[in-house]
Amino acid sequence: MSELNRLTIAEARDALASGDLTSVDLTEACLSAIDAAGALNAFVHHTPQMARQMAEAADRRLRTGEAAPMTGIPVGIKDVFCVKGVPAQAASRILEGFTPEYESTVTRNLWDAGAVMLGKLNQDEFAMGSTNEASCYGRVVNPWKGADGQELTPGGSSGGSAAAVAADLCLAATGTDTGGSIRQPAAFTGTVGLRPTYGRVSRWGVIAYASSLDQAGPMTKTVRDAAIMLGAMASVDPQDSTSADFPVPDYEALLTGDIRGKKIGIPREYRIEGMPDDIASLWQMGADMLRDAGAEIVDISLPHTKYALPAYYVIAPAEASSNLARYDGVRYGRRARLGQGDGIVEMYEKTRAEGFGPEVQRRIMIGTYVLSAGFYDAYYNRARKVRALIKRDFDNAYADGVDAILAPTTPSAAFPLGAMDNADPVQMYLQDVFTVTLNLAGLPGISVPVGQDRQGLPLGLQLIGRPFEEGDLMNQAMVLERAAGFVAKPERWW
């Protein structure tokens, strides 16, 4: 087997189980690929020693016959997850030097299943951003290039994860999705990204952005791999009070490939003005594929869709301003150098001014404003009421018998790095127009690569599912994946 790093989780698992492959060889292939891919800037903390030890342990476990589906599978971890003894900065200067003394539940679950840690992946600072340019480690470059050879954004905030999976630096990676941060980068890189139902995956040990919206999920090469990896990541966790008390099913067993009789909704409000032809025809093509597989395609209405973006950009910054209050230069991370006579307030203000990047500062201040006396009702409470209406739209659709909803993941393909440099912040927020709705409603969603635009760049469609029905959702996604037959890979230039 050549280029072992190009394997999917399912392929590697089968080869590991039959003894045709060792985790040590597989891990070495990934470590070499990572070393050769510095130009992508996807991996920001390398843990080769840890990887080799874990791979050896996995091989021993495989020999005893007590392996789990992720045993011996090398993965990358988004910087936002705490892994004991490995720096975790959420790509922020304010967490410089922070080395967690504890393990996130997601990574604990992955290591317990025998997965192998390759290192930490780049992201937008505190998961706020849609281009992966807002990072203290510098931007991530998309392995895909445009027709003119320009360097493109991999999307964000899980841009390092998406780039690493697309470039075969790891078999899969973890991501987090607060407003689209798993699905948008997956769509920009021709990979699969699943955001589970809120409460399905524990938030313990995941550096918080907006706690009522944050959810971790797998970023993989195939839908089957997403099913395998979600099974390893998800759990019922007493350390997260919003963790749902439902047992984790065998997701892979639910991938039957049969979606006959399923009702797939096409929301008319997602047909936004100025949608590129490539995206509109991709969407139509996706609907046709699902219909050909025996699903019933129905038009539906989600009337409050238009208000999801402004509601999100009130609620998420409000929660962020509260969550990020903990970075005060006292307990961990960076403290600014203080001047003669500076007191504690100057310490806070200087530390936070030099520790947070511009987008994070902006969101903290917007959040502070909408929560301040006199504006709380006008902005924050109103946004929370609109959020209730957005969720009701979905509840109504599902009550009418719709099983899943099909929509584009993004309003465009990947665009050049730097394209947003002089844009209004709101311009960048518009990237999330199709993705934020389901975060507000707490629903699961998956982006699947379905086609390419005229430049040859990947385009994705997302399916939005019923709460805690990830198995059903991934089954539909797998049917779409098979019908689309997306096999293109970025040409290697790095």
Added chain:
Amino acid sequence: MSITEDEARKVAHLARIAVVDAQLPALARELSGILHFMEQLNEVDVDGIEPMTGVTPMRLKRREDVVTSGGMQDKILSNAPDAREGFFAVPKVVE
């Protein structure tokens, strides 16, 4: 609704982020732009709608009120920028 420079200064202080005076006009402009975008929410009829707090239809979990962890002072202090004699150290707070 637009934000004045004075309001921008006040927000920055509430957020404990130092902003130099020269940056206040740009900050006020940016915040105003974002707030303007949010004003679309005023078009929505929200009469009689309860503000949503969480998406999961369940009561927040409670655990027994017992000590489950502790005795790890060194771990807790290990990441502090300034820790002395078992405490976090900060600039003088009271004269």
